Amino acid sequence: MKRIILAVTNDVVTDQRVDRTCRTLTQAGYSVTLIGRRLPDSPSLTSRPYSVCRMRLLFKRNVWFYAEYNVRLFLKLLFAPADAFWANDTDTLPACTLAALLRRRRLCFDAHELFPDVPELIGRPRVQAVWRKVERICLPRVDAAFTVCQSVADVYHSRYGINMTVVRNLPLSAVGSLKVRSTFAPPYTLLYQGAVNVGRGVRELVDAMQHLPQCRLVVAGVGDLYTSLLRYASTLDWSDRIQFLGRLEPDRLHALTAQAHLGLCLLEDLGLNYRYSLPNSPNPAPRKRKGRPTAFTSCVWPPTSIPPSSVGAPSRPTLANKSSPPPPPSSVGTTSSTFSSPHSAPCSNPPRFTLRPCLSGDFKKTHTRTPSLTPFI
Numbered sequence: 001m002k003r004i005i006l007a008v009t010n011d012v013v014t015d016q017r018v019d020r021t022c023r024t025l026t027q028a029g030y031s032v033t034l035i036g037r038r039l040p041d042s043p044s045l046t047s048r049p050y051s052v053c054r055m056r057l058l059f060k061r062n063v064w065f066y067a068e069y070n071v072r073l074f075l076k077l078l079f080a081p082a083d084a085f086w087a088n089d090t091d092t093l094p095a096c097t098l099a100a101l102l103r104r105r106r107l108c109f110d111a112h113e114l115f116p117d118v119p120e121l122i123g124r125p126r127v128q129a130v131w132r133k134v135e136r137i138c139l140p141r142v143d144a145a146f147t148v149c150q151s152v153a154d155v156y157h158s159r160y161g162i163n164m165t166v167v168r169n170l171p172l173s174a175v176g177s178l179k180v181r182s183t184f185a186p187p188y189t190l191l192y193q194g195a196v197n198v199g200r201g202v203r204e205l206v207d208a209m210q211h212l213p214q215c216r217l218v219v220a221g222v223g224d225l226y227t228s229l230l231r232y233a234s235t236l237d238w239s240d241r242i243q244f245l246g247r248l249e250p251d252r253l254h255a256l257t258a259q260a261h262l263g264l265c266l267l268e269d270l271g272l273n274y275r276y277s278l279p280n281s282p283n284p285a286p287r288k289r290k291g292r293p294t295a296f297t298s299c300v301w302p303p304t305s306i307p308p309s310s311v312g313a314p315s316r317p318t319l320a321n322k323s324s325p326p327p328p329p330s331s332v333g334t335t336s337s338t339f340s341s342p343h344s345a346p347c348s349n350p351p352r353f354t355l356r357p358c359l360s361g362d363f364k365k366t367h368t369r370t371p372s373l374t375p376f377i
Contacts, residue, residue, distance in 0.1 A: 001030065001031045002030050002031065002084070003030065003032075003083050003084075004025055004030050004032050004033070004082065004083065004086055005032075005034075005076075005077060005080060005084075005085055005086065006018065006032065006033070006034045006035065006085075006086040007035045007073055007077075007086065007092040007095065008035070008036050008088040008089070009037060009066075009069055009089070010037070011036055011037055011054060012036040012045070012052060012054065013042060013043055013045065013247065013249075014248070014250065014253075016171065017088075017148075018034065018088055019048070019250070020172065021086070021088075021110065022034050022048070022050045023049060023050070025050075031051075032050035033050065033053060033080070033082075034050060034051070034053070035054075035055070035073060036052070036055070037056070037057055037069065038054035038055065038056050042054070043249075053076075055069070057069060057072070066091055069091075069092075069095075070091075070095040071095070073092065073096070074094075074095035074098055074099055077096065077099035077103075078099055082103075082105060083105060083106065084105055084106035084107070084143075085100050085106070085107050085108070086107075086108040086110065087107070087108065087109050087110070088110050089110070089111060089112050089113070089115055090116065090131055090134055090135055091115065091131075093109065093135070093139075094134060094138065097138040097141055097142075101141065106143045107141060107143050108142065108144045108145070108146070109139065109142045109144070109146070110146045110147070111147040111148070111152060111156065111164065112147075113148070113273050113277070114152055114155060114156075114271075114272050115135075116131040116132045116135065117271040117272040118271065118273045119198050119268075119273070119274065120197070120198065121271070122270055122271045132159075135160065136160060139156070139160045139162050140162065142162070145163070145164040146166070146167050147165075147166060148166070148167070148168065148169050148277075148278060149168065149277065149278040150166050151276035151277075151278075152276055153166055154276075155272065169278070179255070179258060179259075180259075181258065181259050181260070181261065187214055188214055188215045188261040189215070189216055189218060189259065189260045189261050190205070190212075190215050190216065190217050190218065190260070190261065190262050191218050191256065191260035191262065191263050192205060192217070192218070192219050192263075192265075193219075193220040193256075193263070194220075194221050194265070195221055195223040196219065196224070196226040196229060197223040197224050197225060198224065198225060199267060199268040200223075200267065200268075201266025201267065202219060202225065202229055203225070203229060204266065205219075205266065206229065206233050206236070209236075209238050209241055209242055210236070210238055216241040216242070216243065217241065217242045218243045218245065218260070219242070219245065220245045220246075220247075220253055220256060221247065222246055222247050
């Protein structure tokens with residue numbers, strides 16, 4: 001059985017994209033190990049069909065955290081049995097790239113965001129330059145690259161000439177397993193779920209509740225502003241209609257979402273990461289670059305599999321010509337209704353083909369009776 005090691009810098013408890021990736025690879029027949037970190041307040045993990053290793057680190061943030069994490073991750077990857085390494089976001093790329101080069105293993109990269117352009121790095125040009133240098137060195141050595149939306153893929157293509165496949169952030173289908181709210185009467189539940197960080201509009205939502213006496217605001221998630229916003233909300237006259245739940249397990253979050261009247265996602269224009277994120281940038285119609293599709297097409301779960309035996313010696317993808325970059329992300333158009341992630345529910349008008357990514361960098365279109373998606377490797 002082929003073995004894949006995935007790396008992420010969070011404590012993996014609520015990272016649903018990484019969890020779905022691990023489950024997809026496991027169902028495809030791979031032995032999967034996920035490496036993250038363990039914080040003092042990290043809850044214990046529920047049972048998962050793959051192995052999880054969480055490192056206890058001395059440093060919690062800033063340059064010392066990233067340095068310690070990548071050094072310890074590199075030492076693990078250097079000796080752990082593996083056929084491929086999977087880096088989630090730019091902050092895990094240094095260790096994964098170096099280990100893949102030294103051990104001649106395959107390397108995958110999943111960009112959950114434009115890491116050098118997150119709001120926390122705006123106004124810190126030196127730090128941004130360091131992360132862009134990391135991407136400039138590591139990304140040409142990646143065998144397969146993925147990201148969350150076409151606008152982010154276009155930015156990476158224009159910067160580094162690398163073609164990234166889009167795998168949308170969509171939840172597993174839960175039709176019939178959740179109790180959905182059956183009435184639409186006040187008090188109306190307004191739900192924000194996600195990181196409580198700068199630029200997410202949570203402070204504005206708290207203030208707006210003053211003008212919405214028939215509504216209550218529920219905030220599910222934690223982040224840099226969580227404690228300060230919790231104190232601020234407690235001083236308001238309408239604090240009884242604001243509820244902070246902190247981090248929730250995915251099952252509890254799904255049940256809460258089914259009971260809400262309205263979900264809210266407000267992103268300020270604080271850097272390219274928020275500007276080109278999916279809520280602000282609809283995906284364009286599907287395009288191809290040098291024979292490589294830029295999005296997966298899938299209508300069923302679970303996806304069909306590529307045999308693990310297809311993972312062989314590493315070979316590098318062909319990079320696109322940097323002299324002719326695609327249109328900028330600001331020119332994106334309407335979302336194509338036929339595109340979804342491998343975790344989506346069945347659709348009403350499925351396409352008639354499957355896109356099959358291979359670590360060699362080649363993608364083949366195969367006609368099939370039942371449309372489905374092969375896993376990432």
